[in-house]
Amino acid sequence: MNAGEDYKALYDDYLRKVEAQLEQIVKYKKPESLYSPFHYLINGGGKRIRPVLTMICAGAVGGNPDDALDCGVAIELLHNFTLVHDDIMDRSPLRRNRQTVHEKWNEATAILTGDVMVGFAYSLLPTTSQHPRSDEIYKAFTRGLIEVCEGQAYDMDFNEKKDVSLDDYLNMIDKKTAKLLETAALIGGNIGKGSENDLNSLQTYANCLGIAFQVQDDLLDLTAEQAELGKKIGQDLFEGKKTFLIIKALEKAKNENDKKLLNDFLNNNGLKDESELPKMIDLFTRLNVFDDAISFADTYFEKAKNSIAILKANQYIQMLHWLIDNLNKRRK
Amino acid sequence: MNAGEDYKALYDDYLRKVEAQLEQIVKYKKPESLYSPFHYLINGGGKRIRPVLTMICAGAVGGNPDDALDCGVAIELLHNFTLVHDDIMDRSPLRRNRQTVHEKWNEATAILTGDVMVGFAYSLLPTTSQHPRSDEIYKAFTRGLIEVCEGQAYDMDFNEKKDVSLDDYLNMIDKKTAKLLETAALIGGNIGKGSENDLNSLQTYANCLGIAFQVQDDLLDLTAEQAELGKKIGQDLFEGKKTFLIIKALEKAKNENDKKLLNDFLNNNGLKDESELPKMIDLFTRLNVFDDAISFADTYFEKAKNSIAILKANQYIQMLHWLIDNLNKRRK
Numbered sequence: 279m280n281a282g283e284d285y286k287a288l289y290d291d292y293l294r295k296v297e298a299q300l301e302q303i304v305k306y307k308k309p310e311s312l313y314s315p316f317h318y319l320i321n322g323g324g325k326r327i328r329p330v331l332t333m334i335c336a337g338a339v340g341g342n343p344d345d346a347l348d349c350g351v352a353i354e355l356l357h358n359f360t361l362v363h364d365d366i367m368d369r370s371p372l373r374r375n376r377q378t379v380h381e382k383w384n385e386a387t388a389i390l391t392g393d394v395m396v397g398f399a400y401s402l403l404p405t406t407s408q409h410p411r412s413d414e415i416y417k418a419f420t421r422g423l424i425e426v427c428e429g430q431a432y433d434m435d436f437n438e439k440k441d442v443s444l445d446d447y448l449n450m451i452d453k454k455t456a457k458l459l460e461t462a463a464l465i466g467g468n469i470g471k472g473s474e475n476d477l478n479s480l481q482t483y484a485n486c487l488g489i490a491f492q493v494q495d496d497l498l499d500l501t502a503e504q505a506e507l508g509k510k511i512g513q514d515l516f517e518g519k520k521t522f523l524i525i526k527a528l529e530k531a532k533n534e535n536d537k538k539l540l541n542d543f544l545n546n547n548g549l550k551d552e553s554e555l556p557k558m559i560d561l562f563t564r565l566n567v568f569d570d571a572i573s574f575a576d577t578y579f580e581k582a583k584n585s586i587a588i589l590k591a592n593q594y595i596q597m598l599h600w601l602i603d604n605l606n607k608r609r610k
Numbered sequence: 611m612n613a614g615e616d617y618k619a620l621y622d623d624y625l626r627k628v629e630a631q632l633e634q635i636v637k638y639k640k641p642e643s644l645y646s647p648f649h650y651l652i653n654g655g656g657k658r659i660r661p662v663l664t665m666i667c668a669g670a671v672g673g674n675p676d677d678a679l680d681c682g683v684a685i686e687l688l689h690n691f692t693l694v695h696d697d698i699m700d701r702s703p704l705r706r707n708r709q710t711v712h713e714k715w716n717e718a719t720a721i722l723t724g725d726v727m728v729g730f731a732y733s734l735l736p737t738t739s740q741h742p743r744s745d746e747i748y749k750a751f752t753r754g755l756i757e758v759c760e761g762q763a764y765d766m767d768f769n770e771k772k773d774v775s776l777d778d779y780l781n782m783i784d785k786k787t788a789k790l791l792e793t794a795a796l797i798g799g800n801i802g803k804g805s806e807n808d809l810n811s812l813q814t815y816a817n818c819l820g821i822a823f824q825v826q827d828d829l830l831d832l833t834a835e836q837a838e839l840g841k842k843i844g845q846d847l848f849e850g851k852k853t854f855l856i857i858k859a860l861e862k863a864k865n866e867n868d869k870k871l872l873n874d875f876l877n878n879n880g881l882k883d884e885s886e887l888p889k890m891i892d893l894f895t896r897l898n899v900f901d902d903a904i905s906f907a908d909t910y911f912e913k914a915k916n917s918i919a920i921l922k923a924n925q926y927i928q929m930l931h932w933l934i935d936n937l938n939k940r941r942k
Contacts, residue, residue: 283870300740309760309763309764309767311763311766311767312759312760312763334751350762356674359725360722363721363722363725365902366717366718366721367717367718367722385698385699385717385764386698386766386909388696388888389698389699389721390699390759390763390766391696392725392764393691393724393725393728393755393759394755394756394760396725396728396755396758397752397753397755397756397759398756400732400748400752400755401749401752401753401756405745405748406738406745407745412738412745413737413738413739416732416737416748417733417737419727419732420732420733421733422730423725423728423729423732424726424730424733427644427722427725427726427729428640428641428644428726430722431643431644431722432641433725434643434718434719434722435641435643440793509730567874595772
């Protein structure tokens with residue numbers, strides 16, 4: 279068995295623990311009108327990268343990954359809270375190949391499901407008597423909650439804004455996507471009682487991972503298979519999202535036809551019908567923005583690896599490297 | 611100056627401190643699309659009974675009320691988070707004589723404003739180094755968040771349910787209204803380092819206050835002046851809410867006309883037009899349910915007073931008595 283298989287097995291082991299805990303959280307709880315959608319939402323599978331990262335980071339600084347399970351699950355709940363609310367705001371009908379909560383039930387239920395989830399998330403964080411770093415953990419968690427909301431607000435601002443720069447975009451995904459991964463790394467590192475240097479390295483790692491991950495997601499919106507994506511191909515473009523691809527294309531487009539296609543996209547707040555999708559894909563191909571996205575993501579994946587070079591080597595640090603290689607395979 | 615005036619002056623002093631802190635919380639924060647509705651929401655005035663109660667309860671057990679200001683503001687934020695989300699779910703256009711956030715902006719903004727507010731609320735709770743009871747405070751706060759969501763879920767369940775009993779109703783308002791007042795009392799009592807007995811008394815006080823307060827609110831929906839109420843007279847009935855008055859009327863109605871009016875209310879999920887309002891008010895008057903509500907609220911106000919009789923007397927305990935008498939005046 280090679281090292282990759284070992285890490286895959288370890289990842290799956292953590293994943294099983296996370297799933298088992300998620301399964302238990304609201305079992306038999308009342309009212310059912312609240313906890314049935316809660317259960318549905320958190321039991322939709324997925325990579326569970328945030329809780330697993332929390333656990334690995336505890337190990338990376340010399341702690342026991344299992345001690346970080348509860349906090350990891352808390353972060354996964356916080357993530358799911360953002361998903362269920364974002365799906366309402368974006369009017370998304372599908373998430374991971376299943377109906378979204380507001381579609382399957384209704385908006386009011388989806389709002390409330392997300393709300394109560396935040397409470398359950400906080401209830402999983404350690405008290406002072408359970409962990410000497412409980413203050414740091416609460417603080418990081420709350421910071422994550424606030425920034426992920428700010429990220430979503432910036433993302434919504436982009437709907438009204440025609441001149442979104444790459445810097446605007448990076449600031450937005452820094453908060454909306456990278457922050458919660460940073461929170462996971464920081465809390466995991468605190469559970470493992472890492473030094474300030476350890477925590478900084480892990481946080482940078484997670485931030486870069488998050489940025490790369492989001493740019494890759496923007497790419498996968500057009501290059502993935504629908505079954506793999508769990509939602510419609512090109513959904514970002516139909517929703518009028520200013521993705522990395524759109525922003526790069528706006529930077530690079532020179533001829534009038536290309537500019538018109540992009541301006542139509544901006545003026546109509548997204549593609550109007552299916553027939554426009556192949557044109558946009560053709561434009562992106564000619565302007566090489568798919569390659570730009572790949573190389574941008576690669577740069578950040580590389581930065582992530584470099585940021586943990588100073589940490590004392592152990593199998594968990596190796597696993598953080600493996601994690602990047604593994605995520606980087608998503609588009610190939 | 612009599613004692614009542616003293617307490618009024620003290621209440622106003624606490625209120626000013628709460629308002630001043632609320633005013634500062636999101637000043638100059640970005641993005642404006644998020645923090646401008648946040649500022650609007652929390653600066654709409656009101657009695658601020660939750661933060662003031664938090665402060666009084668700290669004093670009641672021998673602590674300094676000012677030490678409980680941050681926690682009180684945290685609870686006020688949590689309360690406002692529930693208001694902004696409930697208003698979306700109930701499609702309420704007005705709150706305290708002003709447009710609700712989802713009306714003035716839009717639903718997505720209102721969802722996100724509530725969400726980020728929870729983060730700001732948590733960030734105001736004391737760390738371990740700031741207060742030895744930080745664990746208890748966090749725990750009470752999170753419990754409050756979860757239960758207030760459960761209360762709202764029960765309330766929404768009532769929309770679909772025709773046979774809501776008085777017990778169902780009391781369980782719902784216990785969670786939806788009383789719980790957050792209990793949270794305020796419990797956290798204030800912890801800030802003041804009250805004994806377990808102190809905390810139990812204060813919690814019972816706040817619970818009874820909350821129950822009485824909600825029944826009184828149900829009554830005021832029909833008996834208050836619109837300007838005082840800050841929303842349309844009879845709004846609960848137009849929204850089809852199963853209030854104390856409706857439930858009591860359903861219990862007591864004997865003649866067929868009365869039963870038909872109530873059944874129409876149930877079947878149509880509320881009053882269909884303005885012309886039905888006087889008929890319903892007439893029905894309530896004939897069945898004496900207004901008096902039932904008054905005497906029910908009185909019983910709970912009295913229970914609240916009795917629950918703090920065992921506490922060592924001081925001016926803050928007296929103020930808790932005054933507070934009840936003052937709230938009890940609302941309907942007269």
